[in-house]
Amino acid sequence: MAGARAYPWRGLVTAVATEPRTVRNRALGYLREGKVTVLRSATRESGRRPHAVQATVRGHRDTYWVELMPGQGWMSSCGCEGDCPHRAAVQLVTGHPSAAAKAGA
């Protein structure tokens, strides 16, 4: 990604396809377009964010199931490898750290 740094404007175009920023952009897009539906969430009395979440995200091809299972972490039916914009969108809306969070947040 050295090229992206040397040529910020041109680099942006190619970087968009491969950098975490894309996950953030796509996650924010899902939220903006109202494609994220949180079906159920549960928060412990002492918790600041839900420890259990069930949600759906309407993707381009299909509607995916995203779930935070207590003690097991995040699962989703989309089959994304690595950073997943579907999980990231649900993580954003439920206040969980995600690949879509701003750097340092």
Ligand SMILES: [Zn+2]
């Ligand atoms: Zn996904």
